[in-house]
Amino acid sequence: MALSVVLLMICGxxxxxxxxPASLFKPLGIAVLYISAFAGGFAAARFxxxxxMLAGLFTGIMLMVFIIILSLFLRQNGEGTGxxxxxxxxxxxxxxxxxxxxxxxxxxxxxxxxxxx
Numbered sequence: 607m608a609l610s611v612v613l614l615m616i617c618g619x620x621x622x623x624x625x626x627p628a629s630l631f632k633p634l635g636i637a638v639l640y641i642s643a644f645a646g647g648f649a650a651a652r653f654x655x656x657x658x659m660l661a662g663l664f665t666g667i668m669l670m671v672f673i674i675i676l677s678l679f680l681r682q683n684g685e686g687t688g689x690x691x692x693x694x695x696x697x698x699x700x701x702x703x704x705x706x707x708x709x710x711x712x713x714x715x716x717x718x719x720x721x722x723x
Contacts, residue, residue: 640697643702650665660706662703662705663702
């Protein structure tokens with residue numbers, strides 16, 4: 607959550623310094639969404655320590671449902687939900703699952719070398 611806020615503040619500053627900030631809202635917003643989704647899946651796997659892909663996928667599904675519900679309340683009149691938008695929603699779950707897969711802590715133990723004298 608804190609990462610999302612920081613990224614949104616950075617993107618807000620980038621938009622503020624441009625002449626046409628409206629052209630950057632959508633791509634930067636989607637980038638922040640996917641980076642936050644990846645970080646959420648990664649953090650869920652680190653917290654769970656086992657089965658990170660499942661933890662990331664569950665986190666992604668919950669985030670996807672939250673975004674869908676939020677977008678239903680915030681959409682403009684006459685603005686539909688096309689297949690591309692649904693693909694972007696489902697892609698959030700896959701990004702979270704990928705972050706969860708990478709977030710599993712490695713359990714490799716080092717073998718101590720015996721000193722030869």
